[in-house]
Amino acid sequence: MKLFSIRKDNVHIVFTVFGIRIKFLNLRRCGNNVVLLHKRDGSVKRNPRIKGLEIKFKGENSTVEIYEPYKFVNCKIKCKDNNYIKFGPTSFPIQNFNITKINHYNKVIIGKNFSVVSGDIILEDETGLNVIIGDDCMFSSGILIRPSDGHTIIDKNSGLPLNAPIIPGGVEIGNRVWLGMEVCVLKNSKVPNDSVVGAKSLVTKRFDESNVVIAGAPAKIVKHNIIWDRRNTETYIKEELS
């Protein structure tokens, strides 16, 4: 047994001395930041430790809302001031998923029944960035969502910025979206409801037609009128068609 240890979580510093735990409020980290855990029974717990999710507040007035059930594995959130992050309830694993460099007044909302193998949402450099992900989405590995450019392209003559401005809706990913391996979604993009994005595709714009497969760099619609299923094709055929 360790004689002495210190652990810091969302809002507490916990000293363990000869197996006795003493918990103090970590005032430096509080700054009106809050983690709200919505329990299955409808109650709300403030600032609990969320297994598998490390939350670091580096500013003030941010809220992280988590709904039960959840299954985080090796996930991180790092945010500065006035951010709002929500994870809806899911029984699927959310693994190796990081929401970081969350500057000021940014919002990430993730609906229910979400799963991911690995990925990053990076909200760097600008304020007021939004990423809205609908219900029943399945993300593969190596996903990157980047709702701002980070640097400026300038017209040589006028000195004016040429990058398309960020729209208030930000990045929108609809309901029932499957993102394949290593998909990258850039600023102002919209992935429609009931769609699949092919492996290694680069989504650069808004797609409004639902039930499509989008693929390529830049991504284009390659199939219309589809739906998809979490089961692999062999199992799907066996269970639904034979």
Ligand SMILES: CC(C)(COP(=O)(O)OP(=O)(O)OC[C@H]1O[C@@H](n2cnc3c(N)ncnc32)[C@H](O)[C@@H]1OP(=O)(O)O)[C@@H](O)C(=O)NCCC(=O)NCCS
């Ligand atoms: C998206 C996907 C499921 C579509 O499969 P499909 O319906 O069998 O697609 P097809 O092979 O019929 O391809 C249709 C067209 O899209 C193109 N295409 C498909 N996937 C593409 C991709 N990732 N990038 C670029 N083009 C792609 C094909 O070349 C084809 O073009 P063509 O009509 O000019 O010949 C599949 O291509 C894919 O990306 N699978 C990997 C999914 C993944 O990452 N799984 C990890 C587990 S979550």
